[in-house]
Amino acid sequence: MAETKQSDQTPAAKVGTTGHEWDGIQELNTPLPRWWLWLFYATIVWSLGYWVVYPAWPLVSSYSDGLFNWHTRSAVAAQLAALQAQRGPMTTRLNSASLQEIETTPELLDFARALGRSAFADNCAPCHGSGGAGAKGYPNLDDNDWLWGGKLDEIAQTIRHGARAGDDDGHQGSMPAFGRDGMLKADEISTVADYVPTLSGLKPDAGDDLARGAKIFADNCAVCHGPDGKGNRELGAPNLTDQIWLYAPDKKTIMEGIINGRGGIMPAWGGKLDDVTIKALAVYVHTFGGGEQ
Amino acid sequence: MSTGDNAALAMQPQQHLLAALVDDAARVPLIPSFEANQPDDDQPLYASRKKVYPQRVTGTFRRVKWAVLFVTLGIYYLLPFARWYRGPNAPAQAVLIDFPNRRFYFFFIEIWPQEFYYLTGLLILAAMGLFLMNAVAGRVWCGYLCPQTVWTDLFQTIERWTEGDRREHLQRDRQPWTLERLARSATKHFLWLMVAWWTGGAWVLYFADAPTLVRDLATFQAPLIAYVFIGLLTFTTYTLAGWMREQVCVYMCPWPRIQAALTDEYALNVTYRYDRGEPRASLKKAAALHEHRLPAGDCIDCLQCVYVCPTGVDIRGGPNLGCIQCGLCIDACDAVMEKIGRPTRLIAYDTDINIKRRQHGQISSYSIIRARTLLYVVIIGLVVAVMTYALATRRNDAVSVLHDRNPLFVRLSDGSLRNAYAVRIINKSLEEKVFELSMTGLPDADLDVIGSSTFSGANPLIEVGPDQSREVRVLVTARERIPAGASIPINFSIVPISGGTAVSAGDHFFGP
Numbered sequence: 001m002a003e004t005k006q007s008d009q010t011p012a013a014k015v016g017t018t019g020h021e022w023d024g025i026q027e028l029n030t031p032l033p034r035w036w037l038w039l040f041y042a043t044i045v046w047s048l049g050y051w052v053v054y055p056a057w058p059l060v061s062s063y064s065d066g067l068f069n070w071h072t073r074s075a076v077a078a079q080l081a082a083l084q085a086q087r088g089p090m091t092t093r094l095n096s097a098s099l100q101e102i103e104t105t106p107e108l109l110d111f112a113r114a115l116g117r118s119a120f121a122d123n124c125a126p127c128h129g130s131g132g133a134g135a136k137g138y139p140n141l142d143d144n145d146w147l148w149g150g151k152l153d154e155i156a157q158t159i160r161h162g163a164r165a166g167d168d169d170g171h172q173g174s175m176p177a178f179g180r181d182g183m184l185k186a187d188e189i190s191t192v193a194d195y196v197p198t199l200s201g202l203k204p205d206a207g208d209d210l211a212r213g214a215k216i217f218a219d220n221c222a223v224c225h226g227p228d229g230k231g232n233r234e235l236g237a238p239n240l241t242d243q244i245w246l247y248a249p250d251k252k253t254i255m256e257g258i259i260n261g262r263g264g265i266m267p268a269w270g271g272k273l274d275d276v277t278i279k280a281l282a283v284y285v286h287t288f289g290g291g292e293q
Numbered sequence: 294m295s296t297g298d299n300a301a302l303a304m305q306p307q308q309h310l311l312a313a314l315v316d317d318a319a320r321v322p323l324i325p326s327f328e329a330n331q332p333d334d335d336q337p338l339y340a341s342r343k344k345v346y347p348q349r350v351t352g353t354f355r356r357v358k359w360a361v362l363f364v365t366l367g368i369y370y371l372l373p374f375a376r377w378y379r380g381p382n383a384p385a386q387a388v389l390i391d392f393p394n395r396r397f398y399f400f401f402i403e404i405w406p407q408e409f410y411y412l413t414g415l416l417i418l419a420a421m422g423l424f425l426m427n428a429v430a431g432r433v434w435c436g437y438l439c440p441q442t443v444w445t446d447l448f449q450t451i452e453r454w455t456e457g458d459r460r461e462h463l464q465r466d467r468q469p470w471t472l473e474r475l476a477r478s479a480t481k482h483f484l485w486l487m488v489a490w491w492t493g494g495a496w497v498l499y500f501a502d503a504p505t506l507v508r509d510l511a512t513f514q515a516p517l518i519a520y521v522f523i524g525l526l527t528f529t530t531y532t533l534a535g536w537m538r539e540q541v542c543v544y545m546c547p548w549p550r551i552q553a554a555l556t557d558e559y560a561l562n563v564t565y566r567y568d569r570g571e572p573r574a575s576l577k578k579a580a581a582l583h584e585h586r587l588p589a590g591d592c593i594d595c596l597q598c599v600y601v602c603p604t605g606v607d608i609r610g611g612p613n614l615g616c617i618q619c620g621l622c623i624d625a626c627d628a629v630m631e632k633i634g635r636p637t638r639l640i641a642y643d644t645d646i647n648i649k650r651r652q653h654g655q656i657s658s659y660s661i662i663r664a665r666t667l668l669y670v671v672i673i674g675l676v677v678a679v680m681t682y683a684l685a686t687r688r689n690d691a692v693s694v695l696h697d698r699n700p701l702f703v704r705l706s707d708g709s710l711r712n713a714y715a716v717r718i719i720n721k722s723l724e725e726k727v728f729e730l731s732m733t734g735l736p737d738a739d740l741d742v743i744g745s746s747t748f749s750g751a752n753p754l755i756e757v758g759p760d761q762s763r764e765v766r767v768l769v770t771a772r773e774r775i776p777a778g779a780s781i782p783i784n785f786s787i788v789p790i791s792g793g794t795a796v797s798a799g800d801h802f803f804g805p
Contacts, residue, residue: 031340033544103744106756106763113766131699142703142713242706287743289703289713289768 087115091276099152099293102283109283116284119277123269124285132288136247137264142288145244147236150292156282162268163236170268173224173235179259184220192216193254199229199240202249344466345539345605347449348459348597352624361437362446370491373498377401380723382759390500396760402684403721403760414680418673423548425669427555429661430642431562435548436619441541442603444492444534448485449603455481459600485535486527493526539604543615553614559660561642563618565598565609568648570639591635598622598640608640690726691719692787694767694800701803710771712802716742717764718787720757726789728755730767734783735802737772749790769802779804 020027050056055071057064084091090111094102102108121130127138134140139147148158148171161170178184184192195213198204218227224237231239238246247253247262269278285291375387377400384391389398397404404411426433435442456462456477465474497519498506509515510523533541542549556562570592574582579589592609599607601622606615608622620642627637647657697713705711720726731752732740742753743766757763769783781804786797 031338033540034339034341036544037339104746106744109744110764129699131697133700133703140703142700142711143705145706239706243704243708244706287766289711289741289743289766290705 087111094279095276099283099286103287109287112280112283113287115277115280116282119273119281120284123273124281132285139246140244141285142290143244144290144292145239145242146290146292147233147238147246149233150286150290152282152286152291155285155291156278158266159273159278159281159285160268160270163266164263165265165268167268167270171236171266173237174263175224175237175257175261177259177261178220179255180261184216184258188216189255189258190251192221193251193258196221196229196240196254197249197251200242200249342540343605345603346459346462346600347603347605347621348600348625349453350601350621350624350628352621352627354620354624358437358446358619358621362443365438365440365443366447370495373495373503379403382723384502386502388499389502392500405719405721408687411680411684414676417676418680421669421673421676424555425666425673427552428557428560428663428666428669430618431556431560432549432552432616432618435542435552435617436563439617441533441546442617442619444488444530445538445603447488448534448538451484451488452481455484482535485531489527489530489534490523492530493523496526497522539615539617542604542617549614557665558646559644559663561644561659562612563608563616563620563623563640564643564645564648565592565611565640566638566643566648567609568651570609576633591630591639593629593633595629597625597629601625612645688796689721690728690787690789690793690796691721692785692796692798693717693719694785694798696800696803702805704805705770710775710805712769712771714767714769714785714800715764716767716785716798717762718755718757719762721760723759725756725758726791728757728787729753729790730755731786731788732769732783733786734781735769735771735773738802739768739770739772741768741770742766743768754790755787771802775802775804777805 016029017026018029052066053068053070054066055063056066090108093108094112094115097105097108102112120128120132124132128134128141129138132141134142144150146154148154148163157169158171161167163171164174176183179186179189191209191213193213194204194208195210195217198210204210217225217229222229224235225231225240226237229240231237246264247257269281273281372388373386376385377387377398378385379398383403384398386398387400389396391398395406423434452462453459457465465477468474494510497510501519506515506519510519537545567590570590572588572590573592573594574589575593579593582589598609599605599622601624602608602616603619603621604615604617606613608616623638623640623642626640630637630639643657644659647659650657693716695715695717697715701712703711703713716730718728718730720728729749729752730740730742732738740751740753742755745753745755745765747754755763755765767785775781779802781802782799783802784797784799786795788795
């Protein structure tokens, strides 16, 4: 390539090397710009600032506070306070609004449901499930069957004071242990357990003595569950005629209930959650779809 | 390179063009060598910057650069003040990034956050545009369009204006500080800071109503973040365009590295035509050489190309990482060539292939249309077509449906089944609209919307505010018996009651 202006020198010869060579591979000397070095020193100086303005130094019984007096705990507290202040106008409106108003004011409904959703996930979901579908012994909040009432105020009352949780204003009724306490004999329990599912339209087995079952029901159960088995919300006695079973409609489960009684506990949240959170939770549960007007 | 390799190269020059290009690239080091070929442990690991004093130049490429500078900076500084009336419920600023309301306005286009894919399209276009420029004429972006280049150009102009052109500035820098030199330097930094301040000021105007913000800024009523960002951009503009300059391209920018990997031997680059220029000889020496019938090139080694270079590169060393290909050396060389009566374009947009062709007595060949450039054009065309289609056919209202994850179904006390959905209705128009929601797929079912008490027949009505979306909880209760494990496709439709066509979204109704 004599005709081209091709240099015979290698790059190493032109640039110069650092003098380092490993197995014939030379390191070219390509110096960094000097300001790069100054930036490095500047970062070291900058880091000294952290020692001074933030808590950094362990002392004998405490630590250095730092010039900014900044602490993670007080920062969180300040952020929470800022959040409350930001929500302030909306919480005031929510506190004083009726269900009718909340449901017809989109921004109030959105606010209540958003607040309710996070409070529900934190406090209610462990028993009632993340979507409110409940579990055996833990009521399903999505359906339209309510033990203690499905109006907004009734839901709020149940959340605030709970059921059988030691709160004097809470719901108190429970299912007596007819078997364990000797109120009913074993064959009576078996007979009435055959009868109860028929209240909701389930087919009885051949040979069930339904007439005797109805008699035992009228004598013992109708006091709370009502003569027609439709339940009593004052006492939290479930409606036995609908398609919803808190436990299960099989004979073994029903007999368990009659023998040992039932009395699931809903904690009283009044002391733990503030009023607006309880109202938001009530709106959230009400708008699952089963709420009553 | 061994002598064997050299022999192979000599035999097949065309097949080794890229190898030759790579060799050429290594011809002149970017960082000045110290003691060449002398491995020395005492060489410094850090080098001070060699200050560049670019000389004023006039010519075609300088005019192009001026035009680009005025147009781009003019757009940047003035665009926030352009008005575009949209209606009573929308801002009247032509280009506005409205963070609090999550909207981006660009003249007649309004982008919502979920339409961010338009930005993806723009980014693909930007990348392909860059690649196309590179395939056609190398670092067009670097030389003319890059903000770093444009602002540096403006800052260098201010520097020449206050501290004098190259020769004067160099001379003054060598002399001790005088009051005059101090005044010139102070003026320069003041003007630089003014430009930088305006740059930061224009930036924040894209994020709020510009005339209002200008008034608020002047009366110290603007939010702190506005002042912070003006300060940040003032600092970066002043530092990068005033002090860092070519070092941004050499040390910080990734594009020169990517560009070097993406380029090919057919791309036009600002090239010193060494086939014409070498061997270099002054006019007098050239005359002497010609007398002895010895060859002399057109390059008279006047160094004008080096003096005007904003990055301090000698283009005669071949392709170079520091060369932003702004073409100013072409202007400088052309001026000299005209003066001495030789043909211009000793430095020109050319390829190394052509130099080698001419050395072999062949004519130059330019192939702008290649598989590579065609492919970029096709991709750009496709993306533009898809984006235009998407933009032209997008609707003002939309609906999306999300089935409750948990529970999938609810059994009610009378035994019927219910499914719940989150239905989001989008109203991009600037008036409030009332939509009628209907559902098909389940013949005997109730449709309820939490929070809606008005109906059109059995269909709930839902109000959605101007330029807003609204999510509602929708309950579908089947009155018929749903078989176990069923998954029945259903369809939700919305139609504005004021008239218009329906939009719909599908989902499923799940059995027990």
